[in-house]
Amino acid sequence: MTQPEEARPPIAAAIIVQDGQVLMVQRRVKEGSLSWQFPAGQVESGESGADAAVRETQEEVGLTVEAVQELGQRVHPATKRTMVYVACRAVSGTARLVDDDELVAVEWCDRPKLTEYVPYPFFGPVQEYLDAALS
Template sequence: MTPEAARPTIAAAIIVQDGKVLLVQRRVKEGSLSWQFPAGEAEEGESAGQAAVREAREETGLTVAESKVLGERVHPATGRTMAYVACHVVEGSASVVDDDELADLAWLKHDQLAEYVPHGFYEPVQEYLDAALSS
């Protein structure tokens, strides 16, 4: 097994509420900033859904529940296994809780996504967002 394959899966929480999706602006090591979903490594014995729910709470303070896993892939830029989990808000309002990792957050409408994430999303996530954000 390669060291990359042994690394934990990264679980991303795709949180839609009131026709908008939550993105966080991550402080990446190079000092540049990147918009993405609340996400982090699954811990020992934790499912992707459990990890996405925990990461959403740790990063944004939101209490969310897992709706369904949208898909898994090896991320083309990072080489990490990613699991994308649709979540819905149970309670709370989002704020930057983990300010070591996050610089900002935003609730975005469908027509704002390309401005924040110009390269687009993993196809099952894009299809989910197209449906969830058009209603």
């Protein structure tokens, strides 16, 4: 039996922009209609959204990041999961495919490539952050 949506822990997503590109991962299993997403995962007990975004980025793509700012939270319209969006800055390492059970690809995307992978606007505060960071 699955937990009701409100009882499920939130998902934290790391929005990492470097050199005019944003880090995206391609999931093996689509969530909603998306296969390309930000590095993300479930917030564990006792963990903040920022902590989860940092941990998930390390686990999925081997990149060490630090949380800079929480951009906002919402219930995702497709997955119905609470999402926490965290702007992060790369500290060390190189993004690469580490979690090949969940992911099939990792890519730094410029604005045109991002629009190709995610053909509709992001959650407002994330879109505003990306508009500023990718300009």
